[in-house]
Amino acid sequence: MPRAWTLHSRPKGMPQLGDFALVDQPSVPLGENEVRIANRWLSVDPYMRGRMNDVKSYVPPFALGEPMQGGAIGEVVESRAASVPVGTKVQHMLGWREEAVLPAGQVQPLPPVDVPEEAFLGQFGMPGMTAYFGLLDVAQAKEGETVFVSAAAGAVGSTVVQIAKAKGMTVIGSAGGAEKCDWVKSLGADAVIDYKPGNVVQALAEAAPGGIDVYFDNVGGDHLDAALLAARMHARFAICGMIDIYNEGQPQSLKYLAKVIGARLTIKGFLVGDHMARAADFYADMMRWLGEGRLTREQTVFDGLASAPDAFLGLFTGANKGKMLVRI
Amino acid sequence: MPRAWTLHSRPKGMPQLGDFALVDQPSVPLGENEVRIANRWLSVDPYMRGRMNDVKSYVPPFALGEPMQGGAIGEVVESRAASVPVGTKVQHMLGWREEAVLPAGQVQPLPPVDVPEEAFLGQFGMPGMTAYFGLLDVAQAKEGETVFVSAAAGAVGSTVVQIAKAKGMTVIGSAGGAEKCDWVKSLGADAVIDYKPGNVVQALAEAAPGGIDVYFDNVGGDHLDAALLAARMHARFAICGMIDIYNEGQPQSLKYLAKVIGARLTIKGFLVGDHMARAADFYADMMRWLGEGRLTREQTVFDGLASAPDAFLGLFTGANKGKMLVRI
Numbered sequence: 003m004p005r006a007w008t009l010h011s012r013p014k015g016m017p018q019l020g021d022f023a024l025v026d027q028p029s030v031p032l033g034e035n036e037v038r039i040a041n042r043w044l045s046v047d048p049y050m051r052g053r054m055n056d057v058k059s060y061v062p063p064f065a066l067g068e069p070m071q072g073g074a075i076g077e078v079v080e081s082r083a084a085s086v087p088v089g090t091k092v093q094h095m096l097g098w099r100e101e102a103v104l105p106a107g108q109v110q111p112l113p114p115v116d117v118p119e120e121a122f123l124g125q126f127g128m129p130g131m132t133a134y135f136g137l138l139d140v141a142q143a144k145e146g147e148t149v150f151v152s153a154a155a156g157a158v159g160s161t162v163v164q165i166a167k168a169k170g171m172t173v174i175g176s177a178g179g180a181e182k183c184d185w186v187k188s189l190g191a192d193a194v195i196d197y198k199p200g201n202v203v204q205a206l207a208e209a210a211p212g213g214i215d216v217y218f219d220n221v222g223g224d225h226l227d228a229a230l231l232a233a234r235m236h237a238r239f240a241i242c243g244m245i246d247i248y249n250e251g252q253p254q255s256l257k258y259l260a261k262v263i264g265a266r267l268t269i270k271g272f273l274v275g276d277h278m279a280r281a282a283d284f285y286a287d288m289m290r291w292l293g294e295g296r297l298t299r300e301q302t303v304f305d306g307l308a309s310a311p312d313a314f315l316g317l318f319t320g321a322n323k324g325k326m327l328v329r330i
Numbered sequence: 331m332p333r334a335w336t337l338h339s340r341p342k343g344m345p346q347l348g349d350f351a352l353v354d355q356p357s358v359p360l361g362e363n364e365v366r367i368a369n370r371w372l373s374v375d376p377y378m379r380g381r382m383n384d385v386k387s388y389v390p391p392f393a394l395g396e397p398m399q400g401g402a403i404g405e406v407v408e409s410r411a412a413s414v415p416v417g418t419k420v421q422h423m424l425g426w427r428e429e430a431v432l433p434a435g436q437v438q439p440l441p442p443v444d445v446p447e448e449a450f451l452g453q454f455g456m457p458g459m460t461a462y463f464g465l466l467d468v469a470q471a472k473e474g475e476t477v478f479v480s481a482a483a484g485a486v487g488s489t490v491v492q493i494a495k496a497k498g499m500t501v502i503g504s505a506g507g508a509e510k511c512d513w514v515k516s517l518g519a520d521a522v523i524d525y526k527p528g529n530v531v532q533a534l535a536e537a538a539p540g541g542i543d544v545y546f547d548n549v550g551g552d553h554l555d556a557a558l559l560a561a562r563m564h565a566r567f568a569i570c571g572m573i574d575i576y577n578e579g580q581p582q583s584l585k586y587l588a589k590v591i592g593a594r595l596t597i598k599g600f601l602v603g604d605h606m607a608r609a610a611d612f613y614a615d616m617m618r619w620l621g622e623g624r625l626t627r628e629q630t631v632f633d634g635l636a637s638a639p640d641a642f643l644g645l646f647t648g649a650n651k652g653k654m655l656v657r658i
Contacts, residue, residue, distance in 0.1 A: 222587065244588045257581040259550065260572045262599035269597040271590035 004029060006069035006099030007310055013054055016318060021054070022311040027069065027099065035106050037092075038080035044097040044307075044328040045073035045123040046314040047157075048220075048243055072097035073123050075112070086111065093122055100307055100330060115285055117292070117299075124325030125161050125299050126288060128274055132242055133161035134284045135277035136218055138169070140270050141240035143216040145170035150206060150229055153220035154191065155182040156317075157325035158242060160300065162218050163189045165287075168296045171216075174209050176202065176225060178320040185323055189298055203228040218242060223254055230258035230267070239269040300324030332357060334397035334427030335638055341382055344646060349382070350639040355397065355427065363434050365420075366408035372425040372635075372656040373401035373451040374642040375485075376548075376571055400425035401451050403440070414439065421450055428635055428658060443613055445620070445627075452653030453489050453627050454616060456602055460570055461489035462612050463605035464546055466497070468598050469568035471544040473498035478534065478557055481548035482519065483510040484645075485653035486570060488628060490546050491517045493615075496624045499544075502537050504530065504553060506648040513651055517626055531556040546570060551582055558586035558595070567597040628652030 003026040010023040032038055050072055053064045064070050074097035078090045083106030086092065092109040096102035112119060117126050124130060136158075137143050149166045153159040154175025166173045167190035175186040176195040183194040193209040195202060206214075206228040215237050217229035222244030229239065244254070261267065291297050302322040304313035310328045317326055331354040338351040360366060378400055381392045392398050402425035406418045411434030414420065420437040424430035440447060445454050452458060464486075465471050477494045481487040482503025494501045495518035503514045504523040511522040521537040523530060534542075534556040543565050545557035550572030557567060572582070589595065619625050630650040632641035638656045645654055 227581075241590050243591065253555075253583040253585040254587050255581040255583050256587075259582050259584075262569050262597065263571065263601065265599065266601060266604065267597075267599050269590065269595075271593065271595050273591065273594060276594065 003027065004099065004101035005307060007307070008067055008069055009054060009064045010066070012056055012066065017051065017054060017311075017315060019311055019315070022070075024308065025069075027101070029101065030103055032080060032082045032103060033105075035083045036103055037078045037083055037086050037106055037109060039074075039076040039092060039094065039096075039102045039104075039109070040079045041074045041076035041097065041100055041102055041330055043075040043120045043123055044310060044330065045128075046310065046317060046326050046328060047072065047129075048317050050314065051318070069096075070098040071095050073128060074098075074102065075119055075123055076102065078109075081106075091119055093127070098310060113285060115289060120301065120327055120329075121299060123327060124157055124301055125297065126285070129157035129325060130161050130288060131277070131281065131284055132158045132274040133165055133218075134287070135274060135280065136240040136242050136272060137162050137165055137216070139277055139280065140272045141216045141218060141238040143169070143171060143238075146172075147215035148172040148174070148210060148212065148234075149216040149218065150174045150176075150210065150214045150232065151218040151220070152176045152197075152225040153243075154186045154189075154194065155320075155323055156220060157322075159218070159220055160186065160189055160298075160324050163191050164291070164297050167191075168291045168294075174206065174214070176206075182320070182323060185300070197225070200224075203231055206232050213237075216240070219244070226254070227256050227258050230256065230261045233261060233265050233267055235265050237265060237267050239267060241269060241271040302326050304328050306330065331355065332427065332429035333635060335635070336395055336397055337382060337392045338394070340384055340394065345379065345382060345639075345643060347639055347643070350398075352636065353397075355429070357429065358431055360408060360410045360431060361433075363411045364431055365406045365411055365414050365434055365437060367402075367404040367420060367422065367424075367430045367432075367437065368407045369402045369404035369425065369428055369430055369658055371403040371448045371451055372638060372658065373456075374638065374645060374654050374656060375400065375456075376645050378642065379646070397424075398426040399423050401456060402426075402430065403447055403451055404430065406437075409434075419447055421455070426638060441613060443617060448629065448655055448657075449627060451655060452485050452629055453625065454613070457485035457653060458489050458616060459605070459609070459612055460486045460602040461493055461546075462615070463602060463608065464568040464570050464600060465490050465493055465544070467605055467608065468600045469544045469546060469566040471497070471499060471566075474500075475543035476500040476502070476538060476540065476562075477544040477546065478502045478504075478538065478542045478560065479546040479548070480504045480525075480553040481571075482514045482517075482522065483648075483651055484548060485650075487546070487548055488514065488517055488626075488652050491519050492619070492625050495519075496619045496622075502534070502542070504534075510648070510651060513628070525553070528552075531559055534560050541565075544568070547572070554582070555584050555586050558584065558589045561589060561593050561595055563593050565593060565595050567595060569597060569599040630654050632656050634658065 094109040151162040155177040175191040195205040202224045213234035217239040414434045422437040479490040483505040503519040523533040541562040545567040
């Protein structure tokens with residue numbers, strides 16, 4: 003019987019393995035226009051932490067005792083929809099499980115772009131688009147400008163670094179620990195801050211003595227404060243995630259927020275789904291950069307459905323370089 | 331001998347009367363192209379608190395032992411500049427003193443707009459322009475939208491309320507104490523929050539159950555947090571001032587900052603000086619609204635140069651309704 007991970011209890015602070023339960027899911031017969039998918043790759047992402055709380059947000063909370071959801075890639079193994087025949091490789095949002103059943107309208111056949119299928123959960127999927135639209139459209143980063151990106155060893159951050167370099171920007175990244183910092187440097191970053199010793203504010207001031215024009219925020223907290231202090235006049239902040247607070251429920255304490263006035267800063271939050279009108283530009287640019295050798299696609303893979311909670315929890319302890327994936 | 335207020339010591343936290351010293355200033359002879367002005371009206375403004383600190387900001391710090399500066403209106407009593415003859419009523423930035431001497435290029439003759447001269451330090455001057463450009467240009471507030479403005483009994487906030495009503499918006503203001511709340515209501519606000527009992531977050535949630543489209547921030551802190559929680563999708567925040575923190579040097583603690591992502595908020599800081607290209611629109615709209623009876627011009631006047639520090643300190647204890655002025 004296919005299995006699925008359900009949310010067993012709502013975590014307070016950092017989730018524990020006991021908050022998840024692996025259960026058997028009876029295989030249901032297909033309704034009209036539905037398809038059955040054998041999942042091959044599952045995505046785990048920081049935003050899922052927010053769905054584990056019982057609060058209304060931009061995505062609804064996971065229901066207790068129900069299979070969780072998330073990005074997934076698999077192959078159609080049974081179909082009652084002419085538009086999506088058996089054998090089609092598709093992407094959809096019913097991850098955290100071996101088998102998914104859903105209407106054909108809720109699956110996307112993989113785009114005709116020549117990269118390994120799991121790339122559509124990473125650099126050629128949601129995280130890559132988040133990097134591309136956030137940097138170029140939301141923050142309006144331009145050639146010659148200086149960009150600071152937090153969590154630069156993550157799926158989104160590492161792609162921000164590479165897109166910024168491809169576009170002729172100066173890039174400062176932050177990452178945790180010497181190994182990841184070296185890797186971010188190898189992606190082309192002009193400077194890398196190790197956030198583990200603390201004092202990100204001072205480290206950024208030293209790494210960017212002339213200030214920054216753009217901040218791509220994946221973490222909030224100290225990193226955001228450091229960026230406020232370092233911001234040049236008219237700097238733009240694209241706020242993509244605040245991983246620091248997903249697990250805390252604590253207020254964020256900002257010492258330099260008033261800088262927003264004197265430096266006329268613009269701080270914009272965004273969700274990748276609002277920018278899909280430019281998806282074709284994204285694929286075209288990314289394929290060109292890939293061909294020019296400007297993109298390094300890195301992923302950290304956990305094997306087997308059973309490892310999914312470990313993979314997810316690893317996002318918050320910095321266990322991943324690049325995109326974190328579960329292979330079934 | 332004309333007198334002037336100097337900065338005697340740099341305050342920590344809330345300034346004290348002892349931080350100011352009233353000194354005699356020898357009358358200097360005019361240089362070529364200079365004018366001597368007998369000041370009639372002095373402006374005191376919250377931003378001046380920032381200039382009392384020895385830190386680089388968008389305006390340089392006041393020098394210890396030197397006369398302080400600020401908006402002022404007076405009459406030219408001696409002139410070595412043909413362009414600004416004796417008798418001209420002018421506005422300039424050498425306030426906090428009875429007599430100002432400065433180059434003709436640094437004084438502005440009062441605009442040909444038929445309002446009392448001191449109005450050019452308030453609703454028809456910097457505070458009024460701040461309200462107008464912040465609400466309409468920075469926050470892009472539109473007819474039919476719901477606007478929240480903090481410090482709504484202040485010079486800027488009270489003008490935001492009236493412009494928003496003139497433009498057909500729903501307006502919620504915050505003010506301290508029943509008397510000021512009643513006054514803000516009388517200006518046309520649809521609802522007023524009294525911030526003195528605390529819990530601005532809950533009060534705004536009750537006053538704006540459907541949420542807000544625009545927040546005009548004069549104070550930061552709890553008010554900003556309340557606005558984050560109440561923000562509708564794609565709401566815009568114009569950050570004008572953070573009076574709460576001028577005196578504290580304390581970090582701001584924000585519980586709802588992550589809302590910026592899910593609701594795709596835009597938070598923009600601004601300075602009024604960047605928007606002067608639209609000054610003619612400002613005067614035209616304000617004169618029309620004044621003629622239509624849509625504007626109430628309120629001011630709190632302290633008499634005599636000696637009272638200037640008291641007037642200034644009163645800004646932080648809520649002693650003013652509308653614009654705070656010193657009349658000489």
